[in-house]
Amino acid sequence: MPRDISISNTVLFPLSQEELHNILSTALSRGGEYADIFLEDTRISSLELQDGTVSQAQQLMLYGAGIRVVDGTQTGYAYTMDLSPEAMHQAARFAGSLPGNGSAIAMPALRPTPILTPETPMLEPDASKDILLTINRRAHEISPLVVRVKATIAQRMQTVQFVCSEGTGFADRRPRTTLFISVVLQKEGKTQMGFGSRMYQQGAEFITPELTEELLQEAIRQALFLFDARQIEGGEMPVVLAAGSSGILMHEAIGHAFEADFIRTGESIFSGKLGQRICDSHITIVDDGTQPCDAGMLRYDDEGTPGQRTVLVDKGILASYLHDRISARHFGVQSTGNGRRESFRHMPLPRMRSTYMCAGDATEEDIIRSVKRGIFAQTFTNGQVQIGAGDFTFFMKKGWLIEDGRLTTPLRDMNIIGNGPQALQHISMVAGNLRIDHSAGMCGKGGQRVGVSQGLPTVLVDKLVVG
């Protein structure tokens, strides 16, 4: 739930409540059921280490407003970087130019929008630089095989103010910090790369010496592993998904297909299945916007709906879809707080937050022991789904062959393919070791990218196609 702390009523943008009300009125002057304004001031700065020096810096500033008018399932949208009343009214007129019933609606007065979060100081460039140089030095100390180190610290501060024709709104500051490390190792004429990352919605205080050491060790271990790892003959086989980054299964196989815009249009393979049993009763899947500092955490979503935790699958029963305002109204339910947008230049869409399966009662060891021949998949890099077919793919960077219940051959660079509903039904064992993966994960949909996280306990899927 959002923190209702009134820190300051300092105006973040040069538009008064009265002016914002007038702009909303302009947007609705030709009809429409609802309108909103999303104001944004985002600053991103990053420092990068390469070739042993911190010689690259980037700073990006995004400033503007998006104005939306909704009429049923129709949306008119316009954005502008010019926040003068004239430019805003012009944008509002375009947003309201959808064919409508031609009559304006009455709007309540706008309530004040207190700022939810105090300003978070960003890490000073000198401090970032010191961390990056330490990473470089330690990488070469840990392994003489390291020939190249690349590391980036990126900090984002997104300041937003949102108002809508229902009279409500919010203002918030959303910091996000990412640390990314990659190493290149050379051994006997061969080259391998390993990487590690963390992304949180907070300042850089999580970047401690212990964390950077952990990430470096993770990246170097991964590269060393890959020297000996290989690909095997593909085919259909049992797959044990290790806890953590295997949560990509939740994201690709389940999450996207539950986004209610795909459900509303009938495109998703889970359309029309609400309330039905879709998997075994030991499986519960959640999409959560309340985990503090998580990449998917939202005090309010980008449509002003309070952040919340949504149970998607409740002991095997499809319990909810992921709704924004439009799909919620269409289905006659409350928004689940999943209306997200990349920036003021984009319309909000139903998007995931932190998507994970709840812990079961098996152990990872028992699960591996139960497999005669299969794959233990540990680290993933990316995935994709065909919503209508339910076919998903995720790319396993690192794993093991399982033979007679034991990990035998190290594996790398293999795709795992399956079908969402079928994969869910084929999950036969769930361990108790749920882990959320906080690597720097961005989800792309409709030309927009938003930060997300995913998690999984170790699970056994009886059959997936591996190649």
Added chain:
Amino acid sequence: MNILHQAAEEIRRICPCADFKLVLMHNHEDNINIRNGEIEKMLHASATSLAMNLLIDGRDGFFYTNNTQPEALRQFIRNAAETTRMLEPDESRTLADPTCYYKGGGPDLRNFDATLSTVDPAEKLRLAQQNNREGMQLCPNLISFQTHYSDRQHQAHYLISNGFQGTEQCSRCTLTSIATADGKDGQHPADGWGETRIFLTDLPREGIASVAIDRTLRKIGSRPTRSGQYQMILESPIVGSFLQPILNAMNGQQVHGKMSFLSSKLHQRVLSPMVSIVDDPLIPGTRGACYFDYDGVATQRRSLFTEGVLDTFFIDTIFAKKMCMKPTTQGTHHLIMQSGDKTLHQLLSEARKAILVTDFNGGNCDPTTGNFSYGIEGLLVQDGQIVQPVSGMNITGNILDVWQRVSALGNDFDPWETELLPSVVFDDVSFGGL
């Protein structure tokens, strides 16, 4: 242009010895989405933004803002200067050699439709509605038929402190149909087709919907087939995706960073001798046409692969210095692969045991080794006949190995794309399925 000169003046005032590259961009876009006869979304926007590279004593920072109000711009430049000064110097970070800059005088590239931002939005809406009506009439039983119309105008004005000023502009308009069908086993297969042109008057008004519907309906009943070695016929629209890891590996930064599987392979045969590819940004009327790159350096027609031999890396000004090589180009603009003389239909009719791959679904290629694994979907071909749609399968291998096994090329590239790549036939590709 005032903004550019204001920014330049401010830079000279704050750090008189700095070099800079300023790019002022104006973009205009319209997007319309229609689903099942109803307007779903309409978006309209114009945007101005400024990108800046600031070079101070061998230190190089990149900065971007879309707030170009005078006071905001001053603060932006002050912050940029402060940030740049704390970087470590890198003597390779300089502006390009001015003798390499584009000098002007080239003929009109005919790649910008000035009317896109002034044409009545109702006309764009009518175009989209016509396409949507066509699709709904052709196949009334679809779950969903979507039409996307989008257009974009881009103008960029460059000002570089060691003597370059120039303007580039381009535009495109796209009409896409996406159909979703009610398939077997509860699946909802979907596919689409789109056409892109520079000028709105050239955009086809008919025919797109029927192609999208055909492609969708042929997916009904798709399922994996047996794992094994097959001929892979890559359909022209997706050949670029399978070439992209190779183009990425040609990037100077990747090569220099020892993160490229092509690092030591310049001037060696790395692809099949059937593969010859050039990049030619100087053809008027093409979407990739441009006279200069982001460094202001004049573009030229350049051979990338000659009968499979790697002719060049993509080396910009910075990495040319790091690698002690001559700069070439930052990347591709208008790719042209030498074609064969067969249509796709002819290629299929000659296939004994093949999979026509029509789309990729996830996957990755390791940039240091070239080992890849991609999800695919397509059509199984036996003895010249399409026998079933396939999905839920992988292809795996090493990207260079596979590109060395090209056995035939089509003649079916799309002349309106930025990559003119025909369908390509590869022998003995490993498919993972049942």
